[in-house]
Amino acid sequence: MKGKLTQNGQNPALARRRRFQAIAALGCIFALSFMGRSAFSAPYESARPETAGAKDPVTAARAGRAYVGNPSSIAVLGHSGATGESSDPRQPGVEVRANSWATGTNPAVNSVYSRILARNPEIKGHNYNLAHASANVRDLVRQADRAVSLTPKPELILIQIMDADIVCPASSRDYSAFRSTFVSALKTLAQGAPESSLFVVSQFGSPGTSAKALTPAQRRRFGGTGPCDFLDPTGRLVPRKLARLDRIIHAYEAQLAAGCKRVAQCRYDGGAFGRVIDKREYFASDYHFSVKGHAKAAAVAWSAMKRAGLVPRTRSAFSA
Numbered sequence: 279m280k281g282k283l284t285q286n287g288q289n290p291a292l293a294r295r296r297r298f299q300a301i302a303a304l305g306c307i308f309a310l311s312f313m314g315r316s317a318f319s320a321p322y323e324s325a326r327p328e329t330a331g332a333k334d335p336v337t338a339a340r341a342g343r344a345y346v347g348n349p350s351s352i353a354v355l356g357h358s359g360a361t362g363e364s365s366d367p368r369q370p371g372v373e374v375r376a377n378s379w380a381t382g383t384n385p386a387v388n389s390v391y392s393r394i395l396a397r398n399p400e401i402k403g404h405n406y407n408l409a410h411a412s413a414n415v416r417d418l419v420r421q422a423d424r425a426v427s428l429t430p431k432p433e434l435i436l437i438q439i440m441d442a443d444i445v446c447p448a449s450s451r452d453y454s455a456f457r458s459t460f461v462s463a464l465k466t467l468a469q470g471a472p473e474s475s476l477f478v479v480s481q482f483g484s485p486g487t488s489a490k491a492l493t494p495a496q497r498r499r500f501g502g503t504g505p506c507d508f509l510d511p512t513g514r515l516v517p518r519k520l521a522r523l524d525r526i527i528h529a530y531e532a533q534l535a536a537g538c539k540r541v542a543q544c545r546y547d548g549g550a551f552g553r554v555i556d557k558r559e560y561f562a563s564d565y566h567f568s569v570k571g572h573a574k575a576a577a578v579a580w581s582a583m584k585r586a587g588l589v590p591r592t593r594s595a596f597s598a
Contacts, residue, residue: 347590348394349433349475351404354380355421355463356438359482359575360409364566371564373411379567379575380436381405387572390436393580394589406432414442415456418463426470434588435467436579437478440530446506448526457533464541475588476544479579480531483556485523489515491556496565527552550582551575 354360362377364370376382382389383405391405406428408421418439425432443456467476485508492500497513508520531552538544560571567575584591 345433345475348398348401349589350398350400351406351428351430351432352381352391352394352401352434352436353406353425353428353432354378354409354436354438355418355425356409356436357413357441358409358411358566359441360436360438361407361411362567362572363411364562364564365569365572367562367568370562375407377567377569377572378407378409379572379579380409380438381407382572384569384572386569387576389572389576390579390583393576394434397590404430404432409438412442413439415439415459415463419459419466422463422466422470425467431471431474433474435471435474435476437463437476439478440481440534444526444530446504446523446526448529453529453533456530457537460533460537461540464537464544468541468543472543474543476538476541477547477579477583477586477588478534478538478544479547479575479582480534480549480552481527482551482575483554483560484552485520485527487554487556489520491558491561493558545583545586545588547579547582548585550578554578 358373360378360380362374362382363372365377366372366374376384377387379387379389381391383392385392391401394401406425408424410417410421413421418437425435439460440456445452464476467474489497489509492509492513494513497509498511501507501509501511501513503511506519506523506526508516508523510516531549535546535548538546554574560568560574562568562571580589583589
C-alpha cells in the first residue's frame, strides 16, 4: 500500500507496509497517504548473513557476470520490505530476517537465497541483508558502499527501494533527484563489484488492490485528508487521490527502470512486483509483509529473475 508518512519517514501502510513500509511494501499496501514531502532515515545496520539499455561508459566496460547458472553469494539492499519486520505476529515491529523474501532461511518463505541454495550449495552462508527500516535512496548509496566491501563480494545484489522517497505531490525535480541518487548507488555497486549482477524490484502491489485488502478498521486508520490519502477519514475510497498516487508511484518506478538502464549489469523486474494483487494475508497488522507476503514476493522475484536471465529457467540447467 502506499499512503501517510510516519515520523520515521515511512508510510504506515506503504511503510512497509510496515510501513506501509513505505510510502512509504515495498513499500511496499498502499493504504498510507503521503502527508508530507520529506523522508527520514533510520540508523544504519551492519551487514550480516541470515541464520534462522543506454549504458554509462564507465560501467559498460565491465559488464561480465561472475557466475554461470546460479550465484554463490547474494545480498539485498533497501528498506524494511526486505528485513522481515513484523513478519512474526508474536513480535510486532521486530525484524525477523530469517523471513526475508530475499535472503531469509525460513522454509515457509522459500526466499530467493533458499531457491538458489537448493541448486548451488556453494552459496550457503553467503547471504547478506544490508536493508534497514525507513531506508531512502541516500541510504542506498551507503548500503552500496557496504556491499562492495563484503568478502566475498555478492555475485547477485537485490535492491528494494523507493517507498521512503515518495513525495506527494511530486515534481519533475523530485523524480530527477531520486533517479540521480539511485544511479549513484548503482554505479558504486558496478564499479566496486564489476562482475556482480544487480536486480531491482518495483513497488509491491498497488493502491487500488491494497485498499481492498484492508479491513474496515484499517481503512479508517489509514484514511486522511492529505493530497495522496486515497482513503478519507471514514475509510471511503477517494478515486481522484487514488489516481494521483498511482501516477506518482508509476513515475518513481519509471526512474528505477531508467536508472537501471544506465548500468550494464542491472536488470529491472519490469513491474512484476507492482502487478501483484494485494491480499490481506500478505501483510501484518502494521502492513509490513507477513510470512505469506514474503513468500509471495520471493516467488514473484524468482520468476522475474528467470525472465531476466539472472538464474536458469529450468532446474536441470544448473547443477554441477
